Amino acid sequence: MEKPLNKQELVAAVAEKTELSKAKSGEVIDAVLSTIEKTLAKKQEVRLVGFGSFVTAKRKAAKGRNPRTGEEIKIPASTSVRFRPGKLLKDAVSK
Secondary structure (H helix, E strand, O other): OOOOOOHHHHHHHHHHHHOOOHHHHHHHHHHHHHHHHHHHHOOOOEEEOOOEEEEEEEEOOEEEEOOOOOOEEEEOOEEEEEEEEOHHHHHHHOO
């Protein structure tokens, strides 16, 4: 299995593909990620047609068990982020 793509490698790939400097590509990537983060924080969905959608989902409070002690614990309600891949992304990955 190949190693994951890190941010520096992503910046370099975007810079090469767009002919922007690495610094400018980094700024663009940071702006995109920041915009997605702020939109999700407002509980809005981010749809990138063909790529996928980022959505928030609420988890109800629940009871769980501490695996070490078996003691029952309360798990508070929370909001999580989910990604739903689009058809084009699914098709590209399944090749």
